[in-house]
Amino acid sequence: MGSGPGEHLHVEGDTVLHALPPHVKLVGLVAFVLGVVAVPSHAHRVLAALLALAVGLVLLTRVPARHVLPRLAVETPFAVFAVVLPFVAVGPRVALGPVSVSQAGLTAAVALLLKGTTGVLAAVTFAVTTRPRDLVRALQHLRLPDPLVLIASFMVRYVDVVADQLRRMRVARASRGFSARSVRAWPVLAAGTGALFIRSYERGERVHLAMVSRGWSGRLPVTAPLEASPRDWLLGLTPALVAAGCAVAATMAT
Amino acid sequence: MRGGGDNGHVTTPVLDLRGVAYAYPGGHQALFGVDLHVHPGERVALLGPNGAGKTTLVLHLNGVLRPGHGSVTVSGLPVTEENLLEVRRRVGIVFQDPDDQLFMPTVRDDVAFGPANLGLRGAELDARVHEALAAVGVADLADRAPHHLSFGQRRRVAIATVLAMRPEILVLDEPSSNLDPASRRELADILRTLEVTILMVTHDLPYAVELCERAVVLSEGSVVADGPTRELLADAALMARHRLELPVGFSI
Numbered sequence: 001m002g003s004g005p006g007e008h009l010h011v012e013g014d015t016v017l018h019a020l021p022p023h024v025k026l027v028g029l030v031a032f033v034l035g036v037v038a039v040p041s042h043a044h045r046v047l048a049a050l051l052a053l054a055v056g057l058v059l060l061t062r063v064p065a066r067h068v069l070p071r072l073a074v075e076t077p078f079a080v081f082a083v084v085l086p087f088v089a090v091g092p093r094v095a096l097g098p099v100s101v102s103q104a105g106l107t108a109a110v111a112l113l114l115k116g117t118t119g120v121l122a123a124v125t126f127a128v129t130t131r132p133r134d135l136v137r138a139l140q141h142l143r144l145p146d147p148l149v150l151i152a153s154f155m156v157r158y159v160d161v162v163a164d165q166l167r168r169m170r171v172a173r174a175s176r177g178f179s180a181r182s183v184r185a186w187p188v189l190a191a192g193t194g195a196l197f198i199r200s201y202e203r204g205e206r207v208h209l210a211m212v213s214r215g216w217s218g219r220l221p222v223t224a225p226l227e228a229s230p231r232d233w234l235l236g237l238t239p240a241l242v243a244a245g246c247a248v249a250a251t252m253a254t
Numbered sequence: 255m256r257g258g259g260d261n262g263h264v265t266t267p268v269l270d271l272r273g274v275a276y277a278y279p280g281g282h283q284a285l286f287g288v289d290l291h292v293h294p295g296e297r298v299a300l301l302g303p304n305g306a307g308k309t310t311l312v313l314h315l316n317g318v319l320r321p322g323h324g325s326v327t328v329s330g331l332p333v334t335e336e337n338l339l340e341v342r343r344r345v346g347i348v349f350q351d352p353d354d355q356l357f358m359p360t361v362r363d364d365v366a367f368g369p370a371n372l373g374l375r376g377a378e379l380d381a382r383v384h385e386a387l388a389a390v391g392v393a394d395l396a397d398r399a400p401h402h403l404s405f406g407q408r409r410r411v412a413i414a415t416v417l418a419m420r421p422e423i424l425v426l427d428e429p430s431s432n433l434d435p436a437s438r439r440e441l442a443d444i445l446r447t448l449e450v451t452i453l454m455v456t457h458d459l460p461y462a463v464e465l466c467e468r469a470v471v472l473s474e475g476s477v478v479a480d481g482p483t484r485e486l487l488a489d490a491a492l493m494a495r496h497r498l499e500l501p502v503g504f505s506i
Contacts (some may be wrong), residue, residue, distance in 0.1 A: 133359035156359045160401045206354040213316050214419065215339055215371035223379060224368045251494045
C-alpha cells in the first residue's frame with residue numbers, strides 16, 4: 001500500500017516517525033498544535049523556534065520536499081488573511097517600508113503565519129508517515145464512537161470511488177458538448193451533484209447489505225489492537241511537551 | 255416443468271425454500287411461491303430475465319428479506335431472528351459490484367471482517383484470512399487497498415471475504431459481469447476448485463453451462479424450469495418464452 005495513484009499523502013518509509021504507533025502520533029499531533037496555539041501572539045521568536053521544530057520533524061520523515069511543499073497550499077486562505085490583516089486592523093501604526101500598517105495587525109499577522117505553517121507542517125508530518133488505515137485504527141483505539149470511526153473508514157475507502165464517478169459524469173457531460181461557462185450551466189451542475197448524491201446514497205445501502213450479510217451487528221470488531229510502549233509515548237509527545245513548555249515560558253515572560 | 259434436481263438425494267438440502275412469496279413494502283409482488291432445493295456439493299445456476307426476482311430471492315437466502323409466505327431453511331436451520339448470525343455464516347453472498355462488498359481500507363481488514371464478527375481473533379483470524387485469500391489465488395494482495403486492485407482481483411477478493419466465513423453455500427450474483435475474457439476464465443477455474451456448494455445467479459448462459467450441471471429458471475417470480483443446464487438451454491421454446499438467449503454463434 002502507499003504507492004498507488006490514490007494514496008495521495010502517505011509515503012512508505014522506515015524512519016522513527018513511521019514506526020511510532022498511530023494513536024501516539026495522533027495524540028502527539030493534537031497536543032503539539034494546541035501547545036503552539038497557546039503561545040502568546042507577540043512571542044515571535046518562540047513561534048519561529050517551534051516552526052523550526054516542525055520543519056525538523058518534516059525533515060525527519062525523509063519525504064522529498066516536492067511531496068511536502070504542495071500540501072502547504074491548504075494554508076493559502078489564512079496566508080491571504082494574514083497579508084491583509086496589517087492593512088485593515090486599527091490601532092497605533094508603524095512604518096513598514098513605504099507603507100504604514102497597524103502595529104497590532106502586523107503582530108497578529110506574523111503570529112498567524114507562524115502558527116499556521118507550524119500546524120500544517122505538523123499535520124503533514126503525521127499524514128505522510130501514517131497510513132489512512134492506521135489513522136482509522138488510531139481513532140478506534142482512542143475510543144472515538146464507532147459511527148464516527150466508520151464514517152472516517154468509509155471516507156478513506158470510497159473517496160476515490162466517488163471521485164471516479166464524478167469524473168465519469170464530467171466526461172459524459174463534456175462528450176455531449178457541455179461546458180460550464182455561464183450561470184445557465186448551473187442547473188445542469190446541480191442536477192449532476194444531486195445524481196452523485198443519490199448514487200452514493202444507494203451505494204451506502206448496498207454496502208450496508210453486504211455488511212449485514214457478513215454478520216455485522218453494529219459493533220466494529222477490533223482485529224489488530226494497537227500497542228505503545230512508554231518510550232513510544234515519550235517520543236511521540238516530545239514536540240508537544242516542548243511546545244507546552246514554550247507556551248508557559250512565553251506567557252510567564254509577559 | 256422438468257425433473258427436479260433433487261432426485262436421488264438423501265442428504266439434508268443446504269437450501270430448502272418452500273412456497274416463498276414476497277411483496278415489497280410498496281406493494282410490488284416479486285416472488286410468487288418459489289420452491290428450490292440445493293443439495294451439498296451441487297453447483298446450480300439461477301437463470302432468468304431482468305426483473306424476474308433473482309436478486310429478491312438471493313436476499314431471502316440469508317434473511318435480509320423475510321418471506322411473506324413460505325419458509326427458508328439452511329441445512330435444516332430455519333431462517334429466523336435468533337438464527338440470523340449462523341444463517342449468515344452458512345450462506346455467503348457475493349454481490350455483483352465488488353466496490354460494495356469491499357468496504358474496509360485494506361484487503362486484509364475486509365476479509366477479516368466476517369470472521370471477526372463471528373468472534374475470531376489473533377492467529378486464528380490471520381490463518382482464516384490467509385486461507386480464504388489463498389483459495390482464490392490472491393494471498394499476495396492482503397495489504398493492498400481495494401481501490402488499487404484490478405476489477406478481476408477485486409471480484410476474487412470479494413469471494414474471499416465470504417469464503418473466510420467458511421460458508422456451506424456460496425451465492426454469487428453475476429460473477430462474470432464486467433470481467434475481461436481472461437479474468438472470466440480464471441474465475442471459472444477458481445470456482446471449480448472450491449469445495450463448496452454454489453448457487454450462481456447469472457445472465458451469462460455459456461458460463462452457466464461451463465460451471466453448473468443444474469440450472470433453475472426463474473421468471474416473473476416463480477420457478478418455471480429446473481433440470482440439467484444443457485437440456486434447459488437446448489429447449490428453444492422455453493428459452494424464448496423467458497427471454498433467455500445464448501450468444502450468437504454459440505451452440506449447445
